[in-house]
Amino acid sequence: MTESQTSRATWTRDEHGIPQITADDITGLYWGMGYCHAMDRGLQMLIMRILGQGRAAELLEGSDEMVDVDRFFRRMNWSGGVTEEAENLSTEARVACEAYCDGVNARFSESVPWELKLARVKPDAWTIGDSLLLTRMSGFLTLAQSQGEVERLFVEMVQAGIGDAHLEALFPGCTDGLDRAMLEKVELGERMVPEAVKWGIGVPRLMASNNWCVSGSWTASGAAMLSNDPHLETNRLPNVWVEQSFRWPDGYAILMTMPGLPAPLVGRTEHLSWGATYTFMDAIDSWVEHCRDGKFRRGDAWVPFDQRVETIKRKKGKPIVETFWENQHGVLEGSAATEGYLLATRWSGADGGAPSINALLPMWTARTTSEGMAAFADVESAFNWIFADSAGDIGYQMSGLMPRRADDWSGFAPRPGWEERFDWQGFVSPADLPRVHSPTHGVIVTANQDLNHLGHAHPINAPMGDYRARRIAQLLEERDDHDVDSFRAIQMDTYSIQGAEFLEVLAPLLRTGPIADALRAWDCHYDLRSTGATAFEIFYAELLVEMFGAACGTQVIEHLRDATGTFIDFYQNFDRILVAEASPWLGERTREDVWSAALAKVAEQVPGPWGERNRLTLTNIFFGGKLPLFLGFDRGPIPIRGGRATPHQGQIYRSGERLTSFTPSLRFVADMSAPILHSAICGGPSDRRFSKWYKSGVDDWLAGTLKVRKPPE
Numbered sequence: 001m002t003e004s005q006t007s008r009a010t011w012t013r014d015e016h017g018i019p020q021i022t023a024d025d026i027t028g029l030y031w032g033m034g035y036c037h038a039m040d041r042g043l044q045m046l047i048m049r050i051l052g053q054g055r056a057a058e059l060l061e062g063s064d065e066m067v068d069v070d071r072f073f074r075r076m077n078w079s080g081g082v083t084e085e086a087e088n089l090s091t092e093a094r095v096a097c098e099a100y101c102d103g104v105n106a107r108f109s110e111s112v113p114w115e116l117k118l119a120r121v122k123p124d125a126w127t128i129g130d131s132l133l134l135t136r137m138s139g140f141l142t143l144a145q146s147q148g149e150v151e152r153l154f155v156e157m158v159q160a161g162i163g164d165a166h167l168e169a170l171f172p173g174c175t176d177g178l179d180r181a182m183l184e185k186v187e188l189g190e191r192m193v194p195e196a197v198k199w200g201i202g203v204p205r206l207m208a209s210n211n212w213c214v215s216g217s218w219t220a221s222g223a224a225m226l227s228n229d230p231h232l233e234t235n236r237l238p239n240v241w242v243e244q245s246f247r248w249p250d251g252y253a254i255l256m257t258m259p260g261l262p263a264p265l266v267g268r269t270e271h272l273s274w275g276a277t278y279t280f281m282d283a284i285d286s287w288v289e290h291c292r293d294g295k296f297r298r299g300d301a302w303v304p305f306d307q308r309v310e311t312i313k314r315k316k317g318k319p320i321v322e323t324f325w326e327n328q329h330g331v332l333e334g335s336a337a338t339e340g341y342l343l344a345t346r347w348s349g350a351d352g353g354a355p356s357i358n359a360l361l362p363m364w365t366a367r368t369t370s371e372g373m374a375a376f377a378d379v380e381s382a383f384n385w386i387f388a389d390s391a392g393d394i395g396y397q398m399s400g401l402m403p404r405r406a407d408d409w410s411g412f413a414p415r416p417g418w419e420e421r422f423d424w425q426g427f428v429s430p431a432d433l434p435r436v437h438s439p440t441h442g443v444i445v446t447a448n449q450d451l452n453h454l455g456h457a458h459p460i461n462a463p464m465g466d467y468r469a470r471r472i473a474q475l476l477e478e479r480d481d482h483d484v485d486s487f488r489a490i491q492m493d494t495y496s497i498q499g500a501e502f503l504e505v506l507a508p509l510l511r512t513g514p515i516a517d518a519l520r521a522w523d524c525h526y527d528l529r530s531t532g533a534t535a536f537e538i539f540y541a542e543l544l545v546e547m548f549g550a551a552c553g554t555q556v557i558e559h560l561r562d563a564t565g566t567f568i569d570f571y572q573n574f575d576r577i578l579v580a581e582a583s584p585w586l587g588e589r590t591r592e593d594v595w596s597a598a599l600a601k602v603a604e605q606v607p608g609p610w611g612e613r614n615r616l617t618l619t620n621i622f623f624g625g626k627l628p629l630f631l632g633f634d635r636g637p638i639p640i641r642g643g644r645a646t647p648h649q650g651q652i653y654r655s656g657e658r659l660t661s662f663t664p665s666l667r668f669v670a671d672m673s674a675p676i677l678h679s680a681i682c683g684g685p686s687d688r689r690f691s692k693w694y695k696s697g698v699d700d701w702l703a704g705t706l707k708v709r710k711p712p713e
Helices: 026-052 064-076 082-086 091-110 114-118 128-159 164-170 180-185 354-364 369-376 467-476 484-491 497-509 514-521 531-552 554-563 571-579 591-602 698-703
Strands: 003-005 010-013 019-022 206-214 225-232 242-248 251-257 266-269 272-278 284-292 295-298 301-304 306-314 317-327 330-332 340-347 383-389 394-398 435-437 443-446 615-620 635-639 651-655 658-664 666-671 677-681 707-709
Touching: 010 026, 019 026, 026 064, 026 091, 026 114, 026 128, 026 242, 026 251, 026 354, 064 306, 064 317, 082 128, 091 128, 091 354, 128 164, 128 180, 128 284, 128 340, 128 354, 164 571, 180 284, 180 340, 206 272, 206 383, 206 394, 206 467, 206 658, 225 266, 225 272, 225 383, 225 484, 251 677, 266 666, 272 369, 284 330, 354 369, 369 383, 369 394, 369 435, 383 443, 394 443, 443 467, 467 484, 467 497, 484 666, 497 514, 497 531, 497 571, 497 591, 514 531, 514 591, 531 554, 531 571, 531 591, 635 698, 677 698
Parallel strands: 019 242
Antiparallel strands: 003 010, 010 019, 206 225, 206 443, 225 658, 225 666, 242 251, 251 266, 266 272, 272 383, 284 295, 284 340, 295 301, 306 317, 317 330, 330 340, 383 394, 394 435, 615 635, 651 658, 666 677, 677 707
């Protein structure tokens, strides 16, 4: 055991290496949280800050890739206005955040990660503004970003001449009010988020997740239970999450937090547990701006853009000066100096941070599902929050700033910036977002599916598929005596409803050959030994090209499939077309024609076990896989069970030249009948390679073993 005593907090490590933080009050807990974040994940925090400030080329590496990273973060300007935003913290939240920063800086005064010394980086003191920067980054990257990218893909498809009928089949409602002629004039520059950013060394890929909760009528203990397994980029060390436990005179909290964020993100207290998944809320929009001479058109007038000049310093290179053009619709993609039509894009959470920190402060002492729902309703980033309390109550609340738009605009396809009626008119009230309290059935499941039916507002226009949610609900309803073991089994489940539904169409088309033989024998599980899962993925990859390549071009579809997350994030949009018996995408062919053609092209491939095909290596965030494996900074390759549509998601794919993944990087179960939490993370508490806690949780995570976490004594 290691112990540290200060005037603000005491911390020890439990048998799993998890910090146990004790203080006299909530402010002391924040000090301890910050100290232990800096101790265990200081490198992670500081790299994220360097990236968010757009200083990677200056401080880490002067490569062209890092310049692209810096250009993106300077364009987004999340570090701008953080000092002013800090003024929006409540008095209590400001005191808590100051204590957090004091704890961080106390640790950094004792020790700074040696990797930064190697790079000759001397970190500045941690500030509240730095935490606000990370709050903005974590809410956007690959979350709101994914919505923006699919909307950009839509513009590219319009410009490629894809017809309205094809577009409407793929994205229902997208052509309502569509001005094709306007979109065809738009000059598209670089990608909204360069690949170097999305798969950068310190930025986690955040996206899919499962969570569910049930009332006591469904459990062996008679108490409410809750489960959460966020599916994030897992091929990295350390993990995105930090496990920490807290005790103060009035209670305890067993939490999962994130480095740099002073907030109780997911976990439980004595009386309440809560978990999160991403919502796929459309909180990002683009407008077409008619530009000339540094101005944009508004009605019949021309209004000057605001100009922001940023200098990107570069190791061993000349500084690069970038000018960003901005108006009420966000940042322009390109230069307004010459006449043309360009996109301006705005994310609803770009300027915030303080309201989210204010909202979460009450969670330390919240006792009921109602209190939890009220707190998380004011979080600015879009998430599905579920709750279970010790009185047996359960609930669900969506958070996020949903823009109020014109009645005839969903926000999906860009609208003309010169028409004021398409400006945002504030944000939808949290009371109108999807939510449910104490449902009669006693079960709540969220897995990134469409949940619009639970609210007055409809914030989701491009959800992820519902296969996982349907499978989880199916497993929950098979029994009414659930316990930690049954919840763990659901977390580890690899059955694919997608595979089963596709096989109904595919079975009559199977002839001879290794792929057909494997598919006939497949039980629709993505287990490590399954050759059927491998055969299905080989066929599915070819089917995407066969169905969509005729209209979009084979090379385009192969690029989207092999080098982007398009088919990862929005696969059910494409699945709807793949299984449809009638669709504009079929042209003169039948569905069976397309499927048979795809099957014929892969028929003689020999599928190996899924665990040999689906493997990843956990790479150190600083060295990025550049060191030999025997040095111990990386771990792997390790086989990953599951697929895109299974509760245990196991998507491993390439984007550009980088390998990334969606897997359950964290799992936890809360049974409110006992004062403990069961959890596992892929990694360990520390980002220090030579700590025994660097990779200490990987084996249990692979095996599906949940450790028992108790409150600090």
